[in-house]
Amino acid sequence: MGRRSEHTHEELRSMAILTGNQMIAEGGFAAFSARKLARRIGYTVGTIYNVFGTHECLIASINGQTLDELAQCVQQRLAAGAEGLAQLQALATAYLDFACTHQQRWSALFEAPRGSKADVPDWYRAKREALFDLLEAPLSRLLSNPDAAKLAARTLWASIHGICLLGLSGRLAPSSSSALQEMMDDLIVNYLRGLEYAGS
């Protein structure tokens, strides 16, 4: 076959991203390959590489979609109107909920073969930072010192992430959703209380 023009470049792009995410959701990151994806959308590997350039970029595009949905979930929960500590807890809960609901896709965010070539694309980095900023904003409102807020944001972010990661990958003894939720609360409540009593 040759040129078909049944789908525009952008259509192919979104078809691939959608189907790629389906594949990961169904069988995990290991079940994904460019050839299988191509077969599922009725094309050939070459077309995939025409559109995305490289395997890494294809994966980044698929994971980028997941990041967008995750950010949207968190943002919705933040808009519910909680304040202070409750707002941070809501954020962590939203993050954990998303990770549990879309476990395979969330895990895939961290299973991409790291470190081989150049770093991830800039637009992907931006998506990650946008997510991080969602946490930094309420913390800045909570802590007067800006440097302390920055440090707290990074500490909390990494810690929340660690709980999710170890929990969902089964590397933490009781990894039920409620157990993880308990750890999240434990972390946030005590860490913030520790900051509060820092002077005394």
Next chain:
Amino acid sequence: MGRRSEHTHEELRSMAILTGNQMIAEGGFAAFSARKLARRIGYTVGTIYNVFGTHECLIASINGQTLDELAQCVQQRLAAGAEGLAQLQALATAYLDFACTHQQRWSALFEAPRGSKADVPDWYRAKREALFDLLEAPLSRLLSNPDAAKLAARTLWASIHGICLLGLSGRLAPSSSSALQEMMDDLIVNYLRGLEYAGS
């Protein structure tokens, strides 16, 4: 060629584990493959599979060696005699130091293609738990309530891990060793202070 008997089964095993760790240390987990490993020790893939059975088990054996060394490092630092909070800080520092010094090998612990087949071997799980116990023990001495100590151990463990992971994989803005150290201290000090003031 056929049977050579230049090396015993156990010798082959440790040769493979040693060389495998060298390969990962040199080029990261992506640079590792059973065929290359076999070539480097002067054998063929078949021999590797004779000894280890499967790729997953080979990787688990290599990573198991890393886990052992990590546990030894932490244990040495713990034996230095600090108490209470300082002991926990020493533990986190030892963990971070090891991860920084042996960055590729430490990262490889979490880059094994997860979730495809059955879970990791029991003996590997045991090594991980041994490491975790190193943290739980001093925490139990610090907190009177055993349940609270268990929860705190898991929370802290996952958080320390998260800081290391995000930091070393470059997903956290300033990921210098000292910045990570600062986050570790921030986490431990404030979390524990939060626990201390829980009643008031």
Next chain:
DNA sequence: TAAATAAATTATACAGTGTTTATTTTTTTA
């Protein structure tokens, strides 16, 4: 409208991978 050009898609090939099976060579045993 017919021919030339450009673009999109496929087909093919390459060097890898983990894994399995058959073969060969060596050692041990009877």
Next chain:
DNA sequence: TAAAAAAATAAACACTGTATAATTTATTTA
């Protein structure tokens, strides 16, 4: 010494990402 067992290799299978050549279609140009 002959037979059995063990250890290692060689070869094949079905994959993978990637690159290049070939082919078909759409668009532009003459």
